[in-house]
Amino acid sequence: MSEPTTDHRAAGVAALAPTRRLGEMRHLGLLVALAILVVVGLVTRPENFATTSNLVSILSLAATIGVITVGATFVIIGGGIDLSVGAVMALASVWATTLATQSYGPWVMAICAILVGTGAGLVSGWLIAYGRLVPFIATLAMLVAARGLAQRMSDRRTQLVQPDNAALVELSTTRVLGVPLLVYIFALVVALGWVVLNRTTFGRRTYAVGGNPEAARLAGIDVRRHTMLLYALSGLCCGIAAILIMARTTTGSSTHGDLYELDAIAAVIIGGTLLTGGRGTIIGSILGLLIFTLITNLFILNGLDTSDQLIAKGLIIVVAVLLQRRNLKERAP
Secondary structure, three states: OOOOOHHHHHHHHHHHHHHHHHHHHHHHHHHHHHHHHHHHHHHHOHHHHOOHHHHHHHHHHHHHHHHHHHHHHHHHHOOOOOOOHHHHHHHHHHHHOOHHHHOOOHHHHHHHHHHHHHHHHHHHHHHHHOOOOOHHHHHHHHHHHHHHHHHHHHOOOOEEOOHHHHHHHHHHHOEEOOEEHHHHHHHHHHHHHHHHHHHOHHHHHHHHHHHOHHHHHHOOOOHHHHHHHHHHHHHHHHHHHHHHHHHHHOEEOOOOOOOHHHHHHHHHHHOOOOOOOOOOOHHHHHHHHHHHHHHHHHHHHOOOOHHHHHHHHHHHHHHHHHHHHHHHHHHOO
16 A cells, blocks of 8 residues: 555645644633633632632542543543443442452552452453443443442441551542642543543544444454453543542442442533544543532532532533534534
């Protein structure tokens, strides 16, 4: 096959320009939405919102769900969906805080959480890629099974991180420049996710598989293998999130991560990632996450009911999907 000419390269760059401009405009819109929420916070609860402790609280909450959101972004861009992320994180936290695991120290606990999360993701990915199950069904089954296994292992009790493993808790208590270490871990995961998605073959294949699986297969991509790896990556992020939530709460519990799948998927959708796959960005997903986290924070500070918060989030998801559909119709030839 001959090398592409300069004219062909220029044509390719020109074709990508509208998509890049669309992404930049979407990010700008998300930044405007964040600014509006900040103004609302400053107007409604100025004495509580604009404080260092509240900012740290927002970042700490965003860190745990944010790591999961990075994995969810890859899965959805790849044309899938993962409903099991909250339950897998809970299972990883329970497994890592059993007395048998804790006896080996914090490093073994962390490795255990990562292996459990990645293993659960591999199982879901194998069922979808090679078992030909619909992603919704496979990950729903994993959600139920992981939550049930976590309850069985913990006997429905909250397991405390032992004092000997205080190094794990220090991820939340130790601060650098006033920011907890777990926030830096979140930032590192986001940076690595951005690099993998935008600067590696794995990222390009993810877009290809999500955009048109058959075309990706004809181009020589092992679609089934890549799909399985995407869910393994999502599970890996759940394992890392389990470490962060153990550090924040000093516990492992089968109740951890309840409705985290809602927040993660909603953040990805609000960030502009298509539910049908093939388009999306890590930056957009993180901006969407920050919007959701700020909304949660504002509801708490203003003493509003949790049920109203869920209703508001549901409405935001519906509006985001409707806007996606409208944009796709406008761009259709």
